[in-house]
Amino acid sequence: MNSVGGSELYHYELLVGLSQFEQLDITFATYTQPNLDFYLFQDLLKRGIKVKHLSNLQEEYNLIIASQPYPNQFLCLRYPNIPKISIIHSALRSEEVIKHLSIKHYVAVQPDIYRCLKHKYGVKTSNITLIYNPVDSTRFRKHAKHENKVNGVLIGEINDPLRRPMIDHAVRECINKHMGLTIISHSKDDFKNTLIQVKNQTYNTEDYLKEADFTVGLGGRTTIEGWMCGIPSYIYHVNSYGDILDIKLKCPPKTERFERNYVSKQHIELYKQILKNE
Numbered sequence: 521m522n523s524v525g526g527s528e529l530y531h532y533e534l535l536v537g538l539s540q541f542e543q544l545d546i547t548f549a550t551y552t553q554p555n556l557d558f559y560l561f562q563d564l565l566k567r568g569i570k571v572k573h574l575s576n577l578q579e580e581y582n583l584i585i586a587s588q589p590y591p592n593q594f595l596c597l598r599y600p601n602i603p604k605i606s607i608i609h610s611a612l613r614s615e616e617v618i619k620h621l622s623i624k625h626y627v628a629v630q631p632d633i634y635r636c637l638k639h640k641y642g643v644k645t646s647n648i649t650l651i652y653n654p655v656d657s658t659r660f661r662k663h664a665k666h667e668n669k670v671n672g673v674l675i676g677e678i679n680d681p682l683r684r685p686m687i688d689h690a691v692r693e694c695i696n697k698h699m700g701l702t703i704i705s706h707s708k709d710d711f712k713n714t715l716i717q718v719k720n721q722t723y724n725t726e727d728y729l730k731e732a733d734f735t736v737g738l739g740g741r742t743t744i745e746g747w748m749c750g751i752p753s754y755i756y757h758v759n760s761y762g763d764i765l766d767i768k769l770k771c772p773p774k775t776e777r778f779e780r781n782y783v784s785k786q787h788i789e790l791y792k793q794i795l796k797n798e
Contacts, residue, residue: 521550521552521554521558521560521561522552522554522555522558523706523721524560524721524722524723525677525721526675526676526740526741526742527587527609528560529723529741530587530609530629530653530654530741531548531587532560532563532564533653533654533655533656533780533783534654534780534783534784534787535548535564535567535569536563536564536567536656536780537654537780537781537783537784537785537787538784538787538788539564539567539568539569540781540784541784541788544788546568546569546570547569547570547571547572547577547579547581548564548569548570548571548572549571549572549573549574549576549577549591550571550572550573550574551574551588551590551591552573553573554571554572554573556571560723574591574594574595577598580602581599581602582602582603582795583602583603583604583605583791583794583795584599584602584603584604584605585604585605585607585787585791586604586605586606586607587606587607587609588609588615589615589616589618592604592606592618592620592623593618596618596620596622596623599622600620600621600622601622602622603622603624603794603795603798604620604622604623604624605623605624605625605626605627605790605791605794606618606623606625606626606627607626607627607629608626608627608628608629608633608636608637609629609633610633611630611632611633611635611636611640612682612758612759612760613682613760615633617637617641617643619641624647624794624797624798625647625648625649625790625794626643626647626648626649627648627649627650627651627787627790628648628649628650628651629650629651629652629653629740630650630652630739630740631650632739634648634650649786649790651783651786651787651790652744652777652778652783653740653741653744653778653783654778654779654780654783654784655741655744655745655748655778655779655780656780657748657775657779657780657781659724659726660726660729660745660748660749661748661749661750662749662750663730663749663750666731668731669698669699669700670699670700670733670734671699671700671701671702671731671732671733672690672694672699672700672701672702672732672733672734672735672736672754673701673702673704673725673728673729673732673734673735673736673742673746674687674690674701674702674703674704674735674736674737674742675703675704675705675725675735675737675741675742676703676704676705676737676738676742677705677706677707678703678705678707678708678709678718679707679709680707681761681762682738682758682760682761682762683738683762684762685758685762685763685764686736686737686738686756686758686762686764687703689756689764689767690736690754690756691703691711691713691716694715694716695713695715695716698715699715700715700716700717701715701716701717701736702717702718702719702728702732703716703717703718703719704718704719704720704721704722704725704728705718705719705721706720706721725742725745726745726749729745729746729749729751730749732746732749732751733751734746734751734752734753734754734769735751735752735753735754736753736754736756737753737754737755737756738755738756738757738758739753739755739756739757743755743770744775744778746772747772747773747775747778748772748775748778750772751772752769752770752771752772753769753770754767754768754769755767755768755769755770
């Protein structure tokens with residue numbers, strides 16, 4: 521959580537949304553040691569959210585919401601009787617679904633993950649809810665059309681094996697079609713063409729999206745942020761090795777389902793339902 525990648529921003533935005541509900545007393549526990557001087561943590565602390573390392577949990581909780589296999593396993597062992605909701609962020613890697621009697625429900629953040637939970641892992645549909653990535657609609661919104669050259673935005677690690685084939689293909693396509701492409705990544709590469717710009721990882725990705733005509737991605741957060749800004753997305757369907765299986769240009773759908781306040785309300789209703797059944 522000491523960064524501004526997709527997983528980090530998912531949890532930050534969800535926590536900001538949940539912090540508006542006074543009946544919630546929230547502790548946020550991270551797998552990595554949290555740097556409490558980091559500005560995202562500073563904001564959460566100001567909102568009354570306690571931030572701890574996963575190993576420092578001492579209290580008893582009514583409900584645990586967990587992401588990623590290791591935290592799920594750790595929490596099932598440490599708190600075997602506390603009901604849990606497991607959030608699954610990917611159907612491609614690092615997201616082995618943990619099954620335990622205390623895990624009462626699964627949240628899938630994309631339709632393909634919902635299908636994966638149902639068909640690959642055999643989870644009953646009554647135990648799965650599709651709730652999308654939360655996005656701050658005050659930051660990501662439609663802007664007036666600009667008159668600059670056609671420009672795209674791709675947010676993702678250049679050295680990520682899952683994304684590298686997509687990035688190389690998108691770079692070639694943009695160069696061939698004389699379109700600009702801004703890649704926002706912590707890792708770097710020189711694509712030796714002025715049409716391709718590589719920028720440092722940043723929280724304020726809306727500054728780039730408001731000047732963009734399209735996004736490029738795997739259908740996750742970047743796609744949604746672009747849709748919120750009213751621009752289409754080239755969505756790459758890849759396998760677990762990054763091999764490109766399909767590419768589709770998808771225009772923005774109705775975006776209420778992605779708005780942070782709407783997503784957080786879906787979460788709190790699910791929490792109430794799980795606790796009611798206990």
